Amino acid sequence: xxxxxxxxxxxxxxxxxxxxxxxxxxxxxxxxxxxxxxxxxxxxxxxxxxxxx
Numbered sequence: 001x002x003x004x005x006x007x008x009x010x011x012x013x014x015x016x017x018x019x020x021x022x023x024x025x026x027x028x029x030x031x032x033x034x035x036x037x038x039x040x041x042x043x044x045x046x047x048x049x050x051x052x053x
Contacts, residue, residue, distance in 0.1 A: 007036065014046065 010027045017025035027033060029051060040046045 006030065007032065010036070014040075 006028070010033050013025045013027050017023075034051065037046070037049050041049060
């Protein structure tokens with residue numbers, strides 16, 4: 001399944017996990033998503049992230 005907007009998909013996964021009181025959201029990685037995730041972490045919108053190869 002191809003995604004039309006992978007950034008919106010990532011943010012939706014994070015938002016849905018938060019609303020469901022989940023401590024983690026699995027998101028397919030890319031360089032752009034990693035950069036955005038670092039910004040979310042710096043702005044304290046997320047508490048942690050881990051890249052799994």
